[in-house]
Amino acid sequence: KPRIVILISGSGSNMLTIVDQVTNGTIDAEVAGIICNEPEAAGVQRARDRDLDVSVIDHRGFTSREEFDVALMRTIDDYQPDLVVLAGFMRILTPDLVRRYEGRMLNIHPSLLPKYQGLHTHRRALEAGDDLHGVTVHFVTEVLDDGPNVIQAVVPVMDGDTEETLQKRVQLQEHIIYPIAVKWFVEGRLEMVSGLATFDGKPMPDTGVK
Ligand code: GAR
Numbered sequence: 001k002p003r004i005v006i007l008i009s010g011s012g013s014n015m016l017t018i019v020d021q022v023t024n025g026t027i028d029a030e031v032a033g034i035i036c037n038e039p040e041a042a043g044v045q046r047a048r049d050r051d052l053d054v055s056v057i058d059h060r061g062f063t064s065r066e067e068f069d070v071a072l073m074r075t076i077d078d079y080q081p082d083l084v085v086l087a088g089f090m091r092i093l094t095p096d097l098v099r100r101y102e103g104r105m106l107n108i109h110p111s112l113l114p115k116y117q118g119l120h121t122h123r124r125a126l127e128a129g130d131d132l133h134g135v136t137v138h139f140v141t142e143v144l145d146d147g148p149n150v151i152q153a154v155v156p157v158m159d160g161d162t163e164e165t166l167q168k169r170v171q172l173q174e175h176i177i178y179p180i181a182v183k184w185f186v187e188g189r190l191e192m193v194s195g196l197a198t199f200d201g202k203p204m205p206d207t208g209v210k
Contacts, residue, residue, distance in 0.1 A: 001028060001029050001030045001186075002028075002029045002030070002082040002083060002185075002186040003029070003030050003032040003079065003080055003081045003082050003083075004018070004022070004029050004030065004031050004032060004081060004082070004083045004084075004085055004182065004186070005031075005032050005033050005034075005035060005076055005079045005081040005083070005084050005085065006018060006019075006031065006033075006034050006035070006085045006087050007034075007035045007036070007037075007076075007084065007085065007086050007087065007089035008034060008035070008036050008041065008043040008044075008047075008087050008088055008089055009036060009037055009038050009041060009043075009088055009089050009090040009091070010038070010041055010042070010043060010088045010090070011041070011042045011043055011046075011088070012034075012036075012041065012042065012043020012044075012046050012047060012087070012088070013088075013171065013174075013175065014087035014088060014108060014174055014175065014178050015034060015043055015046075015047065015085075015087045015088075016043075016046060016050075017174075017175040017178065017179050018031070018085065018087070018178060018179050018182055019031055019047075019050060019052065021179045021182075021183070023050075026179070026183065027179060027182055027183045027186060028186060028187070029082075029083075029182070029186040031052055032053070032079040032080065032081055033052065033053040033054070033055060033075075033078075033079040033081075034047040034052050034053065034054045034055070035054075035055045035056075035057065035072070035075055035076065036054065036055075036056050036057075037056075037057055037058060037059045037068075037072075037089070037090075037091055038056075038058070039056050039058050043088075044056060053079075055075050057071055057072055057075060059091060065091075065092070065094055066094055066096075068091070069093065069094040069096065069097045072097065073096075073097055073100060076101070081104070082104060082186070083104050083105075083106070083182065083185050083186060084101045084104060084105040084106070085105075085106055085178075085182060086105065086106065086107040086108070086140065087108060087178070088108070089107075092144060093140070095142050098140055098141065098142050099142070101140070102139075102140070102141065102192070103139065103191070103192040104185075105139065105140040106137055106138070106139060106140065106150065106178075106181060106182070106185065107137070107138055107139075107140050107145075107147070108135060108136070108137050108174055108177075108178050109121070109135065109136050109138065109145050110122065110135050110167070110170050110171075110174070111124075111125065111133065111134065111135070111136065112132070112133065112134040112135075112136060112152055112154065113136040113138060113145060113146070113149060113152075114146070117144060117145035117146070118144070118145060121133075122163045122166045122167045122170065123163050125157060125166065126157065126161060126162075126163065126166060130157055131156065131157055132154050132155070132156060132157065133154075133155055133156075133157050133166060133170060134152055134153050134154040134155050134170060134173065135152065135153050135155075135170050135171075135173050135174050135177065136149055136150075136151075136152045137149070137150045137151045137152075137177055137178055137181040138150055138197075139192045139197055141195070148192060148195065148196050148197035148204065149197060149204065150181045150184075150190060150197050150204065151177045151180060151181050152177070153170075153173035153174075153176065153177050155169045155170055155173060156169075184199065
């Protein structure tokens with residue numbers, strides 16, 4: 001079975017939706033391990049509660065991003081993954097690491113990319129007065145929060161929304177689309193070919209949401 005490694009920094013809710021779908025057979029793969037850079041993250045305990053193999057690598061124990069990423073790559077490689085899933089992993093990755101897993105590393109970002117790369121996406125969508133907001137799953141390439149889109153979900157921005165209410169609406173969609181993308185990948189339907197995401201061998205259509 002294809003082996004998946006999931007990298008987290010926080011509550012791990014996206015990790016759990018993927019783990020659940022592996023457990024119930026919707027995704028035909030094996031979760032080889034969970035890696036977290038935050039020792040106190042709630043996701044660490046949640047993963048251990050499910051008897052998953054968890055590796056904690058505290059980035060504060062390293063003097064440079066490069067040194068941390070070398071340790072991270074070693075740990076990832078120990079799990080021999082076919083797919084690396086970034087699920088709220090809040091560290092910027094070095095080009096070396098990104099290149100190593102190019103074409104087999106996915107990320108989820110809480111905006112309609114290419115809009116709002118970086119942090120505080122919900123706040124920025126609210127401040128801009130956007131009617132629509134959403135979330136993107138994309139292949140990871142060397143540019144931060146860039147790389148070919150795989151799947152997006154759009155949500156309305158409602159009157160009276162706060163960062164929190166908007167974030168919750170987006171996260172409901174995250175939990176739907178991320179397992180779908182992972183399922184497509186492990187079934188060999190989703191691939192990155194010459195910098196483009198392809199589905200069943202055909203380029204993914206541009207969603208047109210900019
Ligand atoms: C998710 O909402 C994800 O979109 C976001 O972190 C959250 C993690 O939640 N990712 C980013 O902001 C990446 N730049 P979770 O730990 O409950 O899955």
